[in-house]
Amino acid sequence: MSLTRLLYIPELVVQCLSHLAPSKYDDTSVRTLLACMTACRSLGEIAKTDLLWGPHFKARYMRDQGLEGEWYTRYISHRKSDLQAISLLDDIISTPSKRDESIVQLVEMGDLAWDALNMEAMCRVPDELRDIWAKQDRERQTERWEGIGDEWNGSLGKVDKLSEEPDSRNVKNDWIQRRWWARQALGTMARASAVHVMSKVFSDDRPDPASLENARAFEEGIKALSGLMGVNVAEISHNYDNLARACGQHLESVGISTSSQSPGFDLEAFSLGVCRWMASQGFKKANGDHYYDLMNHFPHKFMTTHRRTLPMSLVYTFVAIVTRLGLRASPVGFPGHVHAWIALPDSGPGWEEGSLAVDVFKSDEAPFMDKETMRENLQALGIPEAQRESLIGPAYAEEMVFRAANNVLHSVTRVQNQMGLSVSPETRAAALYASATTFLIARPEAADVSRFIGGIMSVVKEYFPLDTEPVLARALCQRLTRDPHQSVGFQLRHVVDRLKQDFVEVNGRGSVQWWVGLVFRHRKFGYMGLVTGWDKECKADEDWIQAVGVNQLPRGRAQPFYSVVGEDGGTRYVAEENIIPLPSVPKVGEEQDRVTWANVHEFVANATGSIEQTFSRIEVDEEQGRVWFVPSASVAREYPGDMIVGQAYMQNL
DSSP, X not given: OOHHHHTTOHHHHHHHHTTSOOOSSOOHHHHHHHHHHHHOHHHHHHHTOHHHHXXXXXXXXXXXXXXXXXXXXXXXXXHXXXXXXXXXXXXXXXXXXXXXXXXXXXXXXXXXXXXXXXXXXXXXXXXGGHXXXXXXXXXXXTSSOSSSSXXXXXXXXXXXXXXXXXXXXXXXXXXXXXXXXXXXXXXXXXXHHHHHXXXXXXXXXXXXXXXXXXXXXXXXXXXXXXXXXXXXXXXXXXXXXXXXXXXXXXXXXXXXXXXXXXXXXXXXXXXXXXXXXXXXTTOEEOOGGGGGOGGGGOHHHHTTTTOEEOHHHHHHHHHHHHHHTXXXXXXXXXXXXXXXXXXXXXXXXXXXXXXXXXXXXXXXXXOBOOHHHHHHHHHHTTOOHXXXXXXXXXXXXXXXXXXXXXHHHHHHHHHHXXXXXXXXXXXXXXXXXXXXXXXHHHOTTOTTHHHHHHHHHHHHHHHOTTOIXXXXXIIIHHHHTSTTOHHHHHHHHHHHHHHHOOOOOOOOOTTOOOOTTBEEXXXXXXXXEEEXXXXXXXXXXXXXXXXXXXXXXXXXXXXXXXXXEETTSOEEEEEGGGEEESSOOOOTTOOOOOOOHHHHHHHHHXXXXXXXXXXXXXXXXXXXXXXXXXXXXXXXXXXXXXXXXXXXXXXXX
16 A cells, blocks of 8 residues: 555554554664654645654653653653753863853753653663662652552562663763753752752641641651652652552552541541551551651651651651641641541641541550540650640641751761661762751751751762852752841851852872873782872872882872772772782783773772762773773863873873
8 A cells, every 4th residue: 555545544553653662762663753844745634643742751750650641742842851861961071160050940840850860860871780779770660650569578570570671772972961950950849849848838828627638748848858858759649549549449449438528437447547548558656766767757768768767757657648638637646656647627726626647656555546545645654734735736838857967967866876778878868958058947046056057068069069049059058048047048148159269279290100080000019090189299198108108109198199099998098109900910920900891880889979960971991901980070171181191091002
């Protein structure tokens, strides 16, 4: 059949084109549809059929899927935004002077930039190193649940399903920096949004603590703590929708009514049923050392891998579920640990009538709390009578969010003081940042506000370099430079100005022999190391120089010294005379000492964070036994001559 005759049967053409497989990574099918549009007018109109574009949109974009229809228009519009977002990311990677301007634009783009950046944060890596980032990439892929049950326990079935489509993209020349800066941009976007959310929670307009608006403010505020950790929180509400739907279906299946208007509705049976269903899904009290796990405070973790968790977190989940099922609920700020208040939607203006106090944390032992007993306990604790009612009834959302932030700070302090608790420095710093930022928004008049500002500055400087303009200068400073907290805002503005000082000491090579990115063997101790920086002479403090005997070296302290990372991930400071570049020049009868992908894997696996910040890609020539970790744009600006030397080394010149 000729094309002309075929076009008279558009349904057949649509059927054929519908077999073009949608892909997250490969544009071949989309390019085919676009080619059809340019072939002729009739085929072009057929190729724009909504039915054809929906699968391609859904394969690529996690956000903005709530609306139906107009798939072609939305796809084309979104891809234009993708190109803009990736162009801004390219500027961030390659041009340090454009970073503030570019991240501000990405923050303004918001959701339109998120999916594209998320894809770049998972850009393809060399096959030899894929396992190092596999877990991190899998977590990014599983942010949104379409069902419940396997999303929180690392189900292999879920992982296999996600792994069905291989990543067909090419490995880019800046893949290390691309992944790192994309994650940085996403984190900054999340924190900027979270600051605005937290500012609303602590605004002057407080909803009634027994209202649904208060429950929503509580949910948004606790969720913003995850946002301040740099985490994507857009899917958390969607995932709680799924949990509530599954919980409601279960309750109905076991004969517990979920309709508060039903004559047979029993608030006590309903509340207990929700607690038991939560427990069946893993939402239980944490025991032993796990109780003190820092991640127990944050929704992105306690709704997934940390479901054995804290009272506040269990109450958060309980409130999120029951309010979605049509009830009123709120946290209760009782001393010791938080519990939940629940009531019918039309139980009257007072909070006590028709309500229950639910101890979600101890629901397996004593799920319901007697109000008179609570009053007696408060009296025994010496709480003034005027304050007791506010401690046994629904609490204001802002008070509970502040309490949660305070709990985070206590956990960060505990982690710092207990070596046995395994938390990465970046995670600990992010948690400190989340709590300090919340305190600054909630209590800018506090006497110790300078301490919080100092903590924020140190974290941004070391871990979150893109936050300076969009988060500190625009989101926080603009809030705090208004009366009556102008002095706090100006103090923060001074911090921003200090962080923006872009002084780079350019190191001319002079007599320096080796270069950033070189892999070497230590002459004395035999370990393999990677050069990450250098000084023309020893810059260590005098105590260290004396302790390790620098002055006793043949070339002493005046020779160049190199900052290095070992295969074990440890950092060291090495004299030039102790560096043997690889591959070695073997003596007669000796094997040549070479660098392989296995060595590269050890470096990257054990020093991932340091390598991500320092290098752009890794060039490997296993035949010659040569490896060069290519410096990032920022590092190349500091050591400009090293790029030429490194390139010559790889070409064996």
